[in-house]
Amino acid sequence: MTIRVLVVDDQAMVRAGFRMLLSDEPGIEVVAEAATGREAVAHAARLHPDVILMDIRMPELDGLEATRRILATDSDARVLILTTFDLDDYVFEALRAGASGFVLKDDPPEQLLAAVRTVASGEALLSPTVTRRVIRHFAGTRHQAPPPGIADLTSRELEVFELITRGLSNAEIGEELFISDTTVKTHVTRLLQKLGLRDRAQAIVLAYQSGLFQHEA
Structure with a gap:
């Protein structure tokens, strides 16, 4: 294609x-x-x-x-x-x-x-540099309420989501969680669907706007 x-x-x-x-x-x-x-x-x-x-x-x-x-x-x-x-x-x-x-x-x-x-x-x-800048940007700001779809995420999907917000690639997430790249892709697809998001970029912005995860810049 x-x-x-x-x-x-x-x-x-x-x-x-x-x-x-x-x-x-x-x-x-x-x-x-x-x-x-x-x-x-x-x-x-x-x-x-x-x-x-x-x-x-x-x-x-x-x-x-x-x-x-x-x-x-x-x-x-x-x-x-x-x-x-x-x-x-x-x-x-x-x-x-x-x-x-x-x-x-x-x-x-x-x-x-x-x-x-x-x-x-x-x-x-999103490079790790950009991700760190997003973290710094939203640190200390007033957070929005998390979207309803967060409650529908499985514990594994939440783990994958948290690693996405650190700027990790699918391969890096797989290594961190000891799962295959295909499995990571499946989790990413499902969590994006549940949250009504287009891609990782929107996921990272949503996570920090909502204060879902706390990372140091």
């Missing part, structure tokens, strides 16, 4: 570079480019790409609002935020808007390609 990608960045050279890299990769197709958030929203509505590489700072409509509008009409879309450094001030807003992950513009090509495939598969891409 071919992964259809929309590249969004206000710099033509950056878009050209991403198009060249992605188009050379088997199983990935760049279906369109956009230079503004408004163009991104229009292309997404018309083409329904699997993954949207979204720059944040753009004219007319920034990447955050473009992400919100795209996901409001297509909940299956996966947005991978492009940042210039990993301490971007927009991390929290992007997560709340529904972004599934973050990629640095100067990351090695293999990392970008892996990120596109990861997000396209329905998983979120």
Whole structure:
């Protein structure tokens, strides 16, 4: 199955570079480019790409609002935020808007390609650095009431959920709990369904907004 990608960045050279890299990769197709958030929203509505590489700072409509509008009409879309450094001030807003992950513009090509495939598969891409920043951001804030679905989680699903909020991958969770990668995926899928969440990114934000788990940053 071919992964259809929309590249969004206000710099033509950056878009050209991403198009060249992605188009050379088997199983990935760049279906369109956009230079503004408004163009991104229009292309997404018309083409329904699997993954949207979204720059944040753009004219007319920034990447955050473009992400919100795209996901409001297509909940299956996966947005991978492009940042210039990993301490971007927009991390929290992007997560709340529904972004599934973050990629640095100067990351090695293999990392970008892996990120596109990861997000396209329905998983979120959150580095431990980003996860720690989420923890710090919500530490000491007034917590919201946990969603009703929390009561429906099994003890194992709660264990998996807690490890997700630490930024662990499926493989790392499997090693921690001595279960297979397939079993981890099953638990992750079920807990997301019970909580009505799209992916790990939303799960992490929900956990810390609700104060479900206490971790040190």
